[in-house]
Amino acid sequence: MTNIDFKDENLVPLWDKVQRGGRLTLADGLILFGSDDLISLGKMAAAVQQEINGDAVYFAVNQKIEPSNICVLSCRFCNFGVKEDQPGAYAMSIPQILQLIKPEIREVHITGSLHPQETWPYYLEMVHRIKEDFPETAVKAFTAVEIDYFHRKFKLSIKEVLRQLKDSGLETLPGGGAEVFSERVRRLLYPRKIGAKTWLAIHRAAHRLGLRSNATLLYGHIETYAERLEHLLRLRALQDETGGFLAFVPLAFQPGHTGIKLPHEFTSAIEDLKMIAVSRLMLDNFAHIKAYWVMLTEDVAAAALNFGADDLEGTVGGEKIAHDAGAVSPLSLAKERLINIINEAGKIPVERDVHYRPLDIHAANVVGKIPYLNSLPFYNYFEKGQFRLLPAAPRHMGLLAQNGRIVAGPFSLMDYLAQEEKLQLMDNCIAVQDKVQSVLLLSRHPWSALQGKRIGITDDTATSVHLLRVLLEKKHAVQARLVRMTGDNRDYDRFDAVLLIGDAALQSQKYGLPGFAITTDLATEWYAWQKLPFVFAVWAVQKSLSEVSKKELQVALRKALARERREPSSLDALHGRRIGLTPAESAAYLAGFTYRLGKAERKAIEVFRGLAAPGEG
Numbered sequence: 001m002t003n004i005d006f007k008d009e010n011l012v013p014l015w016d017k018v019q020r021g022g023r024l025t026l027a028d029g030l031i032l033f034g035s036d037d038l039i040s041l042g043k044m045a046a047a048v049q050q051e052i053n054g055d056a057v058y059f060a061v062n063q064k065i066e067p068s069n070i071c072v073l074s075c076r077f078c079n080f081g082v083k084e085d086q087p088g089a090y091a092m093s094i095p096q097i098l099q100l101i102k103p104e105i106r107e108v109h110i111t112g113s114l115h116p117q118e119t120w121p122y123y124l125e126m127v128h129r130i131k132e133d134f135p136e137t138a139v140k141a142f143t144a145v146e147i148d149y150f151h152r153k154f155k156l157s158i159k160e161v162l163r164q165l166k167d168s169g170l171e172t173l174p175g176g177g178a179e180v181f182s183e184r185v186r187r188l189l190y191p192r193k194i195g196a197k198t199w200l201a202i203h204r205a206a207h208r209l210g211l212r213s214n215a216t217l218l219y220g221h222i223e224t225y226a227e228r229l230e231h232l233l234r235l236r237a238l239q240d241e242t243g244g245f246l247a248f249v250p251l252a253f254q255p256g257h258t259g260i261k262l263p264h265e266f267t268s269a270i271e272d273l274k275m276i277a278v279s280r281l282m283l284d285n286f287a288h289i290k291a292y293w294v295m296l297t298e299d300v301a302a303a304a305l306n307f308g309a310d311d312l313e314g315t316v317g318g319e320k321i322a323h324d325a326g327a328v329s330p331l332s333l334a335k336e337r338l339i340n341i342i343n344e345a346g347k348i349p350v351e352r353d354v355h356y357r358p359l360d361i362h363a364a365n366v367v368g369k370i371p372y373l374n375s376l377p378f379y380n381y382f383e384k385g386q387f388r389l390l391p392a393a394p395r396h397m398g399l400l401a402q403n404g405r406i407v408a409g410p411f412s413l414m415d416y417l418a419q420e421e422k423l424q425l426m427d428n429c430i431a432v433q434d435k436v437q438s439v440l441l442l443s444r445h446p447w448s449a450l451q452g453k454r455i456g457i458t459d460d461t462a463t464s465v466h467l468l469r470v471l472l473e474k475k476h477a478v479q480a481r482l483v484r485m486t487g488d489n490r491d492y493d494r495f496d497a498v499l500l501i502g503d504a505a506l507q508s509q510k511y512g513l514p515g516f517a518i519t520t521d522l523a524t525e526w527y528a529w530q531k532l533p534f535v536f537a538v539w540a541v542q543k544s545l546s547e548v549s550k551k552e553l554q555v556a557l558r559k560a561l562a563r564e565r566r567e568p569s570s571l572d573a574l575h576g577r578r579i580g581l582t583p584a585e586s587a588a589y590l591a592g593f594t595y596r597l598g599k600a601e602r603k604a605i606e607v608f609r610g611l612a613a614p615g616e617g
Contacts, residue, residue, distance in 0.1 A: 045308030207244025280308025368409025
């Protein structure tokens with residue numbers, strides 16, 4: 001990782017711990033918050049962010065909708081909620097909500113008040129109609145506070161509330177309503193609102209149903225640093241348990257006209273950047289840290305991209321809650337301006353969907369990076385030069401290459417075979433001789449009993465799904481129904497077997513997947529049949545790239561792999577620890593891979609080419 005010239009020597013042992021893959025404690029967090037060495041703190045967080053997300057900074061073309069401001073609660077920190085008979089009270093009909101959405105919107109973010117009169121069918125119909133009228137638009141809706149209110153008001157279990165919303169088209173939950181997981185603060189500021197236990201239970205239930213969510217922390221009011229850190233540690237623990245959080249969003253308190261007496265009107269830029277950096281360092285199992293420019297302001301959010309943040313939220317048209325509380329940011333930020341901010345920070349602007357899958361990128365000379373442990377040897381010592389690195393799961397990397405958005409990368413074998421006309425094969429690959437450990441079929445039944453059964457396929461795979469089909473149909477003579485597990489159908493209970501790849505497969509192998517007693521390593525199944533290695537990905541480059549650039553890339557890869565062999569990077573252990581592996585387990589796993597494309601690997605590619613059916617899996 002980065003060498004840092006620390007001004008505060010108290011940060012040195014913490015940085016050493018992070019680089020060794022150690023986990024920061026509450027006491028460590030207090031040292032981070034107490035340090036005046038803001039630049040070093042930012043460099044620490046930026047290095048961690050670079051290891052996780054490369055040069056990518058994400059944003060969404062999204063719309064914020066708050067259907068009503070009429071609320072049964074009276075939280076001291078809120079300037080948004082009012083009673084029915086107060087001036088400015090409003091409640092929107094479903095047609096009025098639909099009028100706010102444009103076809104180009106890819107994410108609708110719905111939160112609001114706890115309305116005393118609305119019915120349960122109203123909320124279900126709201127989600128259903130949005131998905132019906134705008135099928136390409138993901139619905140992120142209803143905080144844990146709202147879910148709890150629905151549960152109590154409509155006499156439904158939390159699980160049933162979530163299940164019905166999901167069936168109507170809900171894809172993710174926002175993270176709002178967490179405030180601070182401190183009973184002291186809750187009693188003083190929002191005594192009628194749910195506390196930590198309920199908030200965490202609702203997100204746990206959502207994750208178990210396959211609904212991903214965000215997490216938040218409202219800071220900069222009466223909470224202490226210790227209370228902030230306790231909040232982060234409880235989020236980290238739940239993420240260890242479920243892996244269901246997409247992003248963490250620190251929310252700077254907007255005092256407005258709440259009557260809460262503070263020594264400051266707004267948090268300072270220094271406090272905001274420190275909060276971002278500490279979050280990145282403490283939440284080692286969260287993939288994304290969001291700089292929510294609506295509350296931070298555009299300038300501070302831009303600076304946060306060098307303090308550990310990798311997401312600028314989005315265009316956020318229609319946001320009212322923060323602005324009613326006095327936020328000074330513009331009501332919406334145009335897509336072009338977001339792209340400029342990210343480019344000015346030297347990053348890759350990545351337009352994303354609600355699940356952080358890249359829809360488009362707005363930069364040149366971008367090289368893909370598979371964000372799994374097995375690809376790290378290519379990147380730990382990679383000298384980027386003219387290139388910038390974009391993490392993307394295999395299937396999505398292939399789609400980006402097809403659209404000419406990335407110039408090179410370790411492409412899924414099937415994507416390379418489908419794009420051979422414009423991709424030039426390089427000398428490197430990701431292959432195994434026998435077992436791979438990270439491409440697994442977890443099943444309730446033996447292979448022979450999978451005839452006609454539903455098999456859930458992770459949406460990240462482009463080659464493993466074809467390998468599974470070949471093994472099912474041509475080795476076992478079984479025809480099964482392969483269903484991609486996209487954002488709205490990740491509920492494993494609905495499947496007879498599931499195919500997982502990458503880090504998710506490693507985690508399932510270590511911790512198991514309840515109800516799926518039979519685990520098959522697809523590479524082992526292939527080797528037992530063909531006595532050949534299996535090549536999951538090959539490095540390739542766009543033929544249109546200049547010969548000078550192609551050579552620069554090949555030399556960078558050769559040097560990176562050679563150095564990794566001489567001195568395995570501590571980043572291997574750090575990444576492995578994030579997914580629950582010990583350093584020894586990570587090293588043993590990586591030792592099973594071949595990264596050089598040899599004769600046996602080339603033969604295996606041709607054999608698989610002949611067996612694999614063309615087309616989408």
